[in-house]
Amino acid sequence: MSAEIGHFALLLAFAIAIAQFVVPLVGASRGDPALMAFGRAAAGLHGGLIALSFVCLMAAFAMPDFSVALVAEHSHSTQPLIYRLGATWGNHEGSMLLWVLILAVFGALIAVTESGMRETLRARVLGIQGGIGALFLAFIIFTSNPFHRLFPAPIEGSELNPLLQDPGLILHPPLLYVGYVGFSVAFAFAAAALIEGRADAHWARAVRPWVLLAWTALTAGIAAGSHWAYYTLGWGGWWFWDPVENASLMPWLVGTALLHSVSVLERRGALISWTLLLAILAFTLSLIGTFLVRSGVLTSVHAFAVDPSRGIFILGMVVGQTGVAFALFAWRAPSMRSGALFGAVSRESGLVANNILLASAAATVFLGTFYPVLLDVTGGDKISVGPPYYALTFAPIMAALLLVLSAGPMLQWRRDNWAHLWGRLRRPALIGGAVALVTVVIAGPAKLLVVAGFALAAWVLAGAAAILVHRWRLGSNEGSLVRRLRATPPSIYGLVLAHIGVGVFAAGVTAASAFSSDRVATMRPGEQVVIGGVTARLDTVAPMQGPNFTAVRAEFTLINGIRARVVASERRVYPVSGTRTTVAGIAEGVFGNTYVAIGDPGDGAPNGALVVRLYDHPLVGWIWAGPLLMALGGLMSLTDRRNRIGAPARVARPGAPALVPVPA
């Protein structure tokens, strides 16, 4: 029964989304408050209906109700409840429903919060959100119905891919989707601004929290996905330049650029059309991220729903949304007020440099991901693009970005000069130089990349600290340090945290790629091997029984000096699907991980011995701690009054531009 309710709610939501698309847009152009108010009501209802539909699907998975085809394909009664629930979005149809759920909830949030946004802007944003929602609902209803029934119902379902039966599944896709869909809000704002012919500080202030939220979630989501790959794939890789990973990286890069350019628009009224373009691009790349990989254009490990007939529909959606937005952009943007002027050395130009580098990085990844497709279509060879390409193209751009990253926040708005900038950056530069020297001494001058990596990381970390020091020193006549600490707004702490995250990440990547080591050993219980200064002793090997798998479990004691830790690696067999997976035993530490993975018992090793693969990954945890800090920085900034979703605009300060909402 619940499946029918869910399906019906979906159909109803589709009808309402169409109304939400048309009515408020008409209302805004006519200046009719009743029609605009309808948009808010429709958005609330739209959100409620999709939520109902999603709950129905989750209920079917929880039962589990195998008469629903989707449940039968992705759930098994022995699967633990948490993974039956997680399976709701561990498949194409369910993940689509999650996508529209987040979209509709965001729409409802815009509708119900008191943001002090001007009503015409809100009505247009809601209208465009309704249009996006209607397109996706049509896609779900006509090509990917999650509520399709089976008759007769099977007694048992087939299993969710065991690699997906992991806490990573609970976190990674929803976070990514909050990120992707958050950019749809930025897209709706951009399209609304183009329709209105106006993007000003008011607009920037209204869109900024959404960009920040999307960016924060996407950052955390990508990091969660990378960590998941690290411990489930059983060989310690953390990034593969797979098309689907690239597809999440591209909106992140463009979204990071957008986050910075929005602040220029908000503070200085500059970079208007560029910001609008970035907002459109961030969502377009998100669309490509979620959907193009499922269309069969690209082959990828993540392509769990390759179906060319869906591909045509998806292309239609990209044309319908991005095409219209770009057409609006071509038509309206040239006549929009062009931005304020700024000097060649200024905060604005620092952020322009940031934007150019991030956009180039995104273009590099785009080219690497889609060049094989383009080459194939133009009659050339079939090729694949791998890590060497990115090492040669992406890495130098990122290095340049790290170089300007510490300078940006130290620059004054409008106009600054090199001498002052150098005065503020002298210490971070000295620290970076000192770290470079120390690295040369330890690692040798031949390891140029290692030296550069650590020096840049130190420069970024010291630069982030210098922001606070500089700020506190400036306010030294405003009372005690505690007072100054408290007077610093959360958005500044957010910025500093995020930049620290970048430095931590850079250090982690440098160390993990330069100093990782590994070895393979044949071990019997009681035997020891040494890896990266850690002695690993195999203690026990025993069979074990999980809820829906059987496994061989090997326990190791890792001794590092006086400290001993116990880790376990498992080799699991899921009898329902016959799949084997490895669970690595990982001793995580601040200075590095020791990673142990066992092979199949009796496979290639004589009587009773186990083939064991051991890795030493120095500083690898920093690769995820960095993005986590960035996301924390994003959250911190979200608590700032000026970035809070739904917080009413503050009464204009004397001398600041007026923020009075324009009467509808």
Next chain:
Amino acid sequence: MKRLIFIAPLVILAAIIVAFAAGLQRDPAILPSQLLDQPLPAFALASVEPGQAGFGSATLRGRPVLLNVWASWCAACKVEHPELLAMNAAGVPIFGLVWKDQAEAAVAVLTTSGNPYRATADDADGRTGINLGVTGAPETFVVDAHGRVRYKQVGPITRDVWLNTLSPLLTKLRAEA
């Protein structure tokens, strides 16, 4: 002139969409192989596994076999790995050409994830890959009893590919031989 810049995104999008639309019309798995119905180019390589025998084009004659091109750095190879293990368990002879990879890294995959190959061959510099016309990993050549390439599978071997393409073809080739 300024206006043109603002139209540029639309034009670029249109070009990309046309390319994707064309891409959708093609099956990414179909690749014209220069070698189709031609004998396999001659090669003889050492194994990546210490102390094991490698293989060469001569080894592959006598019965229909699969020549699987893979590498430890290739994510899609990990997808097809369980399928290869199952096929090996069912008695299908699979030979693994380790393409542009470090031997230790490849051995590590085999020891931790299982070894579906009758033998492996170390093509670290990708020379044999060039002669075979390998465009990416994974690729799988179906070689008949006379050592001729009869089919080339590009991309991972899924259950579907095995059941609907490779398995019927192997049955046919066994009947020929």
